Amino acid sequence: xxxxxxxxxxxxxxxxxxxxxxxxxxxxxxxxxxxxxxxxxxxxxxxxxxxxxxxxxxxxxxxxxxxxxxxxxxxxxxxxxxxxxxxxxxxxxxxxxxxxxxxxxxxxxxxxxxxxxxxxxxxxxxxxxxxxxxxxxxxxxxxxxxxxxx
Amino acid sequence: xxxxxxxxxxxxxxxxxxxxxxxxxxxxxxxxxxxxxxxxxx
Numbered sequence: 001x002x003x004x005x006x007x008x009x010x011x012x013x014x015x016x017x018x019x020x021x022x023x024x025x026x027x028x029x030x031x032x033x034x035x036x037x038x039x040x041x042x043x044x045x046x047x048x049x050x051x052x053x054x055x056x057x058x059x060x061x062x063x064x065x066x067x068x069x070x071x072x073x074x075x076x077x078x079x080x081x082x083x084x085x086x087x088x089x090x091x092x093x094x095x096x097x098x099x100x101x102x103x104x105x106x107x108x109x110x111x112x113x114x115x116x117x118x119x120x121x122x123x124x125x126x127x128x129x130x131x132x133x134x135x136x137x138x139x140x141x142x143x144x145x146x147x148x149x150x
Numbered sequence: 151x152x153x154x155x156x157x158x159x160x161x162x163x164x165x166x167x168x169x170x171x172x173x174x175x176x177x178x179x180x181x182x183x184x185x186x187x188x189x190x191x192x
Contacts, residue, residue, distance in 0.1 A: 002175035005168065008161060009179040013186040015159050020189040031158075032190055039187045042154050042163055043180055049168035050176045 016035055152165040168176070
């Protein structure tokens with residue numbers, strides 16, 4: 001019965017999705033409103049049924065697996081030791097620092113002198129132990145440095 | 151007994167049949183209906 005219901009809902013959604021994708025001029029406004037009202041009512045009926053429904057036979061196992069997968073994805077995504085995280089984090093930090101240094105350099109230009117410490121400051125942000133991705137990106141810093149050396 | 155009919159597509163849902171479905175099916179069904187609703191509203 002559960003499968004039949006899902007198939008029915010899926011079929012309905014496919015048909016209404018196709019209707020929703022039609023050009024606005026072709027779409028019937030009254031029909032659109034009627035579908036919206038009916039879908040809302042159906043969702044409401046489903047929510048009521050959910051309150052008393054039994055969990056599916058495989059539900060617990062499926063959800064546990066799903067949670068494990070989600071947790072794994074999150075961990076790999078936000079692992080502070082992952083290469084990607086280090087790269088993004090480093091670039092974010094570098095962007096903020098470089099902005100501050102450029103502003104400082106502009107101020108110095110107005111006063112007619114440039115202090116070498118800015119170049120030294122930039123070099124501080126280039127990690128000697130950076131991973132390959134960061135090092136590749138560092139080529140960009142050579143260009144920025146040459147700009148400062150103008 | 152509540153029921154809802156989509157005449158254009160000849161599809162009907164009754165409160166009784168929804169009550170016979172398991173939680174997971176209802177959850178999945180609700181999710182795709184919400185996605186369709188979003189498409190209609192936008």
